[in-house]
Amino acid sequence: MTDPKGLPPELRPRHVAIIMDGNGRWAEAQGLPRIFGHRSGIRSVRAVVEEGCRLGLQQMTLYCFSSENWKRPPRELRFLFRLLRHFLVVERAELMEQDVRLTMIGRRDGLPEDVLAEFDRTAELTAPNGGMTLCLAVNYGARAEIAEAARRIARDAAAGKLDPEAVDESTFASYLSTAGMPDPDLLIRTAGELRLSNYLLWQVSYAELYVTDVLWPDFRAEHLQRAVLDYARRHRKFGGLPGRAPASPPAPSPTAG
Numbered sequence: 001m002t003d004p005k006g007l008p009p010e011l012r013p014r015h016v017a018i019i020m021d022g023n024g025r026w027a028e029a030q031g032l033p034r035i036f037g038h039r040s041g042i043r044s045v046r047a048v049v050e051e052g053c054r055l056g057l058q059q060m061t062l063y064c065f066s067s068e069n070w071k072r073p074p075r076e077l078r079f080l081f082r083l084l085r086h087f088l089v090v091e092r093a094e095l096m097e098q099d100v101r102l103t104m105i106g107r108r109d110g111l112p113e114d115v116l117a118e119f120d121r122t123a124e125l126t127a128p129n130g131g132m133t134l135c136l137a138v139n140y141g142a143r144a145e146i147a148e149a150a151r152r153i154a155r156d157a158a159a160g161k162l163d164p165e166a167v168d169e170s171t172f173a174s175y176l177s178t179a180g181m182p183d184p185d186l187l188i189r190t191a192g193e194l195r196l197s198n199y200l201l202w203q204v205s206y207a208e209l210y211v212t213d214v215l216w217p218d219f220r221a222e223h224l225q226r227a228v229l230d231y232a233r234r235h236r237k238f239g240g241l242p243g244r245a246p247a248s249p250p251a252p253s254p255t256a257g
């Protein structure tokens with residue numbers, strides 16, 4: 001099989017998260033400044049969003065800018081935010097056409113006002129759409145997200161709104177920025193690095209990992225298809241035995257005592 005659209009629904013991922021890496025290397029390989037790689041990467045975003053919709057994914061979450069990426073030179077940062085703003089404006093009609101709902105995770109603090117304004121406009125416009133959810137992780141860092149959830153839980157407990165004994169995995173998840181979203185089933189990283197780079201650490205606990213050497217600006221629909229077909233061949237066991245795996249992780253059993 002070459003087209004994962006023919007897969008039975010239970011073998012298809014509901015949520016695909018992607019670490020879009022390798023833009024700089026792609027540009028450098030052609031003797032171009034790094035920003036050309038970011039610009040070309042937009043074509044890959046378009047291609048995977050379109051393919052994600054065609055495959056009937058419920059959600060796709062793209063790592064656009066990490067909380068660590070502030071270490072990049074100011075010129076690269078300015079370019080990245082200009083590009084993001086441009087994407088949010090130019091792709092609006094296409095997202096509507098494809099029935100995509102746009103959301104964002106990450107800290108708003110520190111992001112340029114014009115980017116936030118365009119994001120809010122696109123999110124509001126696409127909110128009623130019932131197709132794939134496209135979630136952009138911008139100024140996102142998983143450890144900060146987990147620390148923030150712990151802080152809010154502590155605050156609610158101190159205010160008497162939450163019983164500390166009642167805090168379980170689902171309570172905790174409901175305090176994360178991804179509350180209400182399904183956990184990623186498949187995590188794709190391009191450009192070959194074997195690390196998570198502070199991405200969705202809580203949420204990918206049982207995601208299937210797929211790393212490809214393809215650099216992000218070269219990533220197209222066929223590469224997403226390959227990753228999804230590879231996913232369909234995996235045996236997800238969630239700690240159980242092969243062949244008896246439930247379709248999704250079982251609810252955690254209550255702790256003793």
Ligand code: IPE
Nearest residue numbers: 020021022023024025026064
């Ligand atoms: C990913 O490409 C894009 C962002 C992190 C914003 P990189 O810019 O990290 O590309 P490499 O890893 O240097 O090739």
Ligand code: IPE
Nearest residue numbers: 019020021063064065066197
């Ligand atoms: C991860 O890529 C962040 C994004 C893709 C936005 P990086 O290029 O920043 O990750 P490291 O520095 O190689 O870990």
Ligand code: MG
Nearest residue numbers: 021022023024
């Ligand atoms: Mg990189």
